[in-house]
Amino acid sequence: MKNRLKELRSEKGITQAELGQKLLVSRQTINAIEKGKFDPSLPLAFRIARLFNLAIEDIFSDEAP
């Protein structure tokens, strides 16, 4: 699944570790999501969307990364 997490994180100027803390997951999980290697669960996708004030489909798309 393709996503804009890295781009959105860079816009906010926060590190992977800080984003992980905000989303209650590890830095490794953030890294894997950004690289498109790991698809987050629905609750995590909602937390990400809420954090960036966007809809889930504005962040994630079902294209291959």
Place this chain on the structure above:
Amino acid sequence: MNTLKQALIHDCHSPNHSRKHRRKILGWAFAWALSFVGIFLGYRVEVLDQSWMLWTGALLSLLFGMGMIRSYLTYLHHADEMIRKIEIDAMATAFGAGLVGGVGYWILQRTGEVAYQDTFNICLMLMCFTYMVSVIWGYTRYQ
């Protein structure tokens, strides 16, 4: 209240919390393995020569085993979702390898193709090895 809840949830997912859980699992696993080996050796050298001693030892081993399973489940429950996926995938692979490999070896042993009789040991070693390889592969895959 929300901040407190968030802090508590975050603590559950923190590396320190994971380390604490891993240490607990290791402690239970060590106690279980020690009891397992203790009963076997005790029986071999005839220290545990009474039936009640063997039953008590087996019960103790069972209790340690249950503690190990419970602490592993607690660890999984509190683990980060990617780590949980890696662990569950590794457990499924190890279980499958143990079952398929164990049955395959048992058939070879029953037909007299292999000399070593202890299928249980082979199955256990295969499961441990597959679990370790799968966990390492899982962490490498998501890096």
